[in-house]
Amino acid sequence: MDVGKYVGRTIEMIYLDRHNRFSKRKVKVKSVDGQIVRAYCLEQRGPRVFRVENILAVQPVKIA
Template identity: 40%
Template sequence: MKNMIIRSIQKKEKIEMIYLSNDNQVSQRVIRVLKINDEMIMAYCYTKRTIRTFKLENILSVGSVRKRMGA
């Protein structure tokens, strides 16, 4: 997981993240990671259209952004 987050910083790639908020709400976000430290990441959140911080311990999963297939 951490490798994908670091790659997002290095290559300026978007990733999908499943996140558990402090009030136990699960959300799926598309982000581009800007900074990382031992406890948190700072990322541009395309879902909320702003820069947000996320606790590493609350990230449930990360993955490549899946391409949507049109009709």
């Protein structure tokens, strides 16, 4: 999955968390370094780190 093209953009993604449960987040992608995605979670209002291999789906969010 090419998450790198979303750096600087807000996306909604579905991923497997560290306990292998499905989760959905709305995040602003800050950087992608190899297999690590650093983002700001808009719901939790804080930085988060995701593994590319656990991201199942990505959709850009349209800001109105």
